[in-house]
Amino acid sequence: MRIILSALVLGGCASVSTQLPDITAPQLSDEQARQEVLAFEDLGQQQHRLMQVALPVLKANTELCPKTREDIGVVMHNLKTYPKDLRPAAMRELGAKEEPSVRLVVTGSPAEMAGLKAGDQFLTAKDKITTPTAKVIQDSLKAGEDIQIRRGGKKMDFSIKSETICGYTVRLSQTSTINAYADGRNITMTTGMMNFVKNDDELALIVGHELGHNTMGHIRKVVSNIILSLGGTRYTRPFESESDYVGLYYMVRAGYNPDGVEEFWRRLAVTNPKHVARAKTHPTYPNRYLSIAAAREEIKAKQAAGKPLIPNFKTKDKKS
Secondary structure, eight states, rough: OOHHHHHHHHHHHHHHOOOOOOOOOHHHHHHHHHHHHHHHHHHHHHHHHHHHHHHHHHTTGGGSOEEEEEEEEEEEGGGGOOGGGHHHHHHHHHOOOSOEEEEOOOOSSHHHHHHHHHTOOOOTSOOOOOTTSHHHHHHHHHHOOOEEEEETTEEEEEEEEEEEEEEEEEEEESSSSOOOEOOSSSSEEEEHHHHSOOOOOHHHHHHHHHHHHHHHHHHHHHHHHHHHHHHTTTHHHHHHHHHHHHHHHHHHHOOOOOOOOOOHHHHHHHGGGGGOOOOOOSHHHHHHHHHHHHHHHHHHHHHHOOOOOOOOOSSTTTTO
């Protein structure tokens, strides 16, 4: 038997039975470049849309966020932002460098008003390239000092009046999985989720939900519960429900329309029906649908009564 197997291996691997078309190296290279351009264009559009929706949510809820930061409305990148195989294309198509530079400027942001452009590089007082989230830049923004950038080898000074927003970074992950998550410091949205949401109101709902995880300290509480329960995760579902609840307040406070946003959960049920009747780490989709609808009516009642749009907290140390 071993002799027969050895002979089969030495005889070569099995192959196809049809004559496939010949593809030349130049054709392959050209098509690869076209697809890279399309991928980068889509990524840029998705990043811009995400920030266009997320920044108003982060700005409108500083009162309810335990930490804040100064922001001017830019998305930064460098070569390491992209997978290794795409870095040559990122350098060619996007002008990505080893050092950080502006990838895009959000419409209507302080950066756009000041005249910043894609490709600009922020400089410290010592002419070192940095990012606008670095402490030296943050200190300058708070003090109202000019920001120095390098554009095409030329140094330029810009007067930028930053905005105070909730102190969490919003990121976009290139994956088709319909998902979003928070880790206590960041809010991450997948391109799959970006393509799934029907409109900006639904996107604001998801941003608000993930912001809720961060503002309510859910990551810390989950870790604590896991330790105390010796590995159990039975307290995860209430946190998800709470994020749905406060997240709806967050999106409405930012000016987004809550009417019908619960339909998101019916559409998601079609793509993943096992969660219609099964609750594990998250509530069931019917539960989330009804809870969001109920929270919307609570918010509308407050609006009609002229009351502040503050979630109903249990403890007295929160505004109600």
